Amino acid sequence: MSYTFHVDLRGIVDLLSHHLYASPRVYVRELMQNAVDAITARRVGDPGAPGAIHIYPPESTGDGTLRVEDTGIGLTEAQVHELLATIGRSSKRDDLGFARHEFLGQFGIGLLSCFLVADEIRVRTRAAGGPTVEWIGYGDGRYELHVAPAERDRPEQGTTVTLVPRRGAEHWLGRDTVVEIASLYGSLLPIPVQVDHEAITTGLAPWENDPAEPAGARRERLDAYSQEVFGFSPFDVIDLAVPAAGLRGVAFVLPMPANPTSRVAHRVYLKQMLLSEDIERLLPEWAFFVRCVVDTTELRPTASREALYEDALLDEVRDALGDTLRGWMTRLGRTDPRGLQAFLRVHHLGVKALAVHDDEMLRLVEQWWPFETNMGPLTLAEFRERHGVVRYTPSVDEFRQLAAVAAAQGIAVVNAGYVYDAELVSRLPDVDSDIVTEILTASDLATRLEPLDPDVELAVRPFLVLAQRTLDRLGVQVLVRAFEPASMPALHLLDGDTALAVDLRQGQEQADELWSSILGTFTQGRDERPQLVFNHRNPLVRQAISTGDDELTTLAIEGLYVQALLLGHQPLRPADTAALNQSFLGLLARAMEGTR
Template structure:
């Protein structure tokens, strides 16, 4: 009815449905349950150190598996739980003691839990969970919690035990393998490698996380010789790099001097190409592995880099299997990139042998990396090699008489031209070569001649004019659809040269029907705005060399007697076609056969005696 006030009601919660979503669908793998339980044990130990003056000086977490009984027990020497804490924290979804404890505590960077959800993961792998606990606040009392689904539970008094907690999982049949202690050691050795509290598997005498990471300095590491420090870093990197041997390691942060993130990066000893992406980065938040494929924290150009970092500022998602893309995340990306750039420069200065290996393994990838940062370009400009017709050369070795030549394809007259001139031609069709050389010339001077572009052709060929009648005759006798351009160019021994118009090829490719299907309308308008200024009427230019004696003689003969000039013109055209078959992408043998036949016929016509015999 009109005028009735709105009623305030409380939304209902289907706890069973919520438990199903949280307990079975929040995590991508059941292995996470083991991590979450060890995390809870760690936080309980940290809490006890903060709150209990009598806390043990040598805390520990023990994980015991019994594959025959299909059970896993996680035992800690932490605070334990009182009856009220079991109801308030253990049995209430979304409420965790750690979150409140973190506020204002000096040890907050060691506390891992945040959401009060981790205990639910136990029900993903267990058909029954039993918690036996004695609190340091009531050392003479014990409690036993038991639940098969996390929704209903029983709680009963139990004999007091050593202060701390035992969480026992009666595993579901499909997860029975988790009870194997070798399996537990592998899984927890990966997840808990940086945890400060020692973790023991079964009766093992040594913890699975015995060695602190290199960036957690102690009095011994401060006075450590640099060579020993590098060996220790490489040993640590080898534990995490699954595919390659690390060549060298670089600390994070190498330059920024900040405490977060901290870690280690390394260069992999595996060859890469420009499009290779072997990045791998393991991220630990407060000592616990959250993401072992956080490659997006590494720069996109660093396809040959692996790393491990830990942070107290990166924020996990609720599942604790990914990181929130917030300001701390972006700050970490920047710190890692800075550390990597500074680290590579340090390796170049201090470890020449390792630097040579890096250049040898990752030359092509480094060509692209140099374009991403001015400091990288300065570091690499005279080090990386550019693929060329004369092999892989440094950019300075490509420069001849102030010019660097770069081709956008291979074969045909382009190769012949530069072989005759003795000039190396950079392979502009290879990854990052063209933009690298453009930037190199801008910084170091000289000219970049891009063969097949209008600007590059103007630098190679001095265009000249001919009477229309002579130009028409050359087009009729020599061309196969190319635009005929009279010119002077070196070497004079080369009578003619076909240069494909790379800009026309680009125009045709971008404006094709297939491009319409792949490109959005907005992008297509921009593309066509760019290509509108390109003359795509001819796919190639046929440069006729007026410095060549044979070409001058051909034109002189044509002016006097066109019929007498035609055999020589046919011979030149056949030679042109023969050279073009080197780039015949379709592999059509008829072009080669036709060119060879035309050469034979032209020779016969040029030799009077042979012509007479042919007429008999």
């Protein structure tokens, strides 16, 4: 046995008018949408038909009501039943004889938004060759329908909607409020709109190009629009177009850095009626450095017409707009290198985020964005041209450790420790197979330092044994090498893998038995330790090697070890601080003894 649903009309009205829309102000938009649709439908058969929308607030009507008049197609009695009294009916094609996608909204559901501010909605409408029909809807779900008496007959084809405000909502119908809302949603409509005889529709839309308007004047107009709407004067303005979605618009490039994680919203119009000022996900996530205003004829709005429906077409639009922004950056590099460099100084994070996955943007970054290197700021293209192999460190700490010593040995290295940089450098061979990249680790640098002659190595062995015994408790491996600069007595080397092994061993020592055994599985068979490399070319180190006083040499070894930590920007552990104190106080005591 089958049954038919019983619908509580009052509940449906409450649902649509109080829970579908985010704010009562949308009622003005819905009334204008219905009027525009009616005029559009009339002009199909009569292109020369008049097109105008007049809104009269209570200050004009004098009876507390708000009235909206249009010169549209009007409705017959049957169409009123179908469109205003059948909730869920979504087609205008058959009833008005016009393609569905040409319309902004839906008469029935859109009109119900007026119950946000009204207890009673009166519709007087007249189709061509027919009588004037009156429909009165009430907030409790009732409606009346009849042919209007002669005294309320409309003299011309079209529709008049009158709202009787609900108690407490009168301010939503006031003149100033209606002017503000109508200007927000309808200022760019192709059909003139007036509120109390004041024109709401304005001049050219931002996406419009007037052949008679000079390029400089258009840029001034768009700069002024951006300042008014978004609050900034743009770095540049980019024209947007996606014909498949009937989309046209402009993107305003922010003149200041933007947070990549911040929420990015754009201003979107549907057939020149504002859909929302707060549309997200119109652009790819990496394009957080622009704010857009666009108009579309084909993208689908949600039921409330306050957001865009996520579908394949929106995905296509998102990709196409991303391609447009990439093309703009590429053209800027060809035609205005200084402008591109200025743009990158502000928005390099967004460009680098894109370059992680986009070869064209990676080429742009390689060519134009200066990286920090131990040879000074250089683009990757300049670095490769001068030094061949692109050696880099994947962390800032490693770069700080190695930069000066590597430079003194003639080894150029890029600091790729900032966000996205290591990924970008490692991807360079993807865009050019001739490019060679190489990570420079602390261990690699140690192998590049000059070893000692055999006789010198034999002479420093007692010092090396003493230094290793002194620093064993601090978990450090000691080497003696000769390297530049000679002014640096010791170099502390710690790469990422060694740092991880050290942290695991420290965690194992501090954890309980269970966790200690678990961490032990990761450290078993591994004995990586940081390296402390004494510089045999440094006069102080040679003096410590030859002093013949083990106590004094031990104090010097501890002091030089801590100094190397500080030069490498390494944190001091409690044991390191104790070694520093012991060395400082011991050396101070020895110095004081010499004054007796």
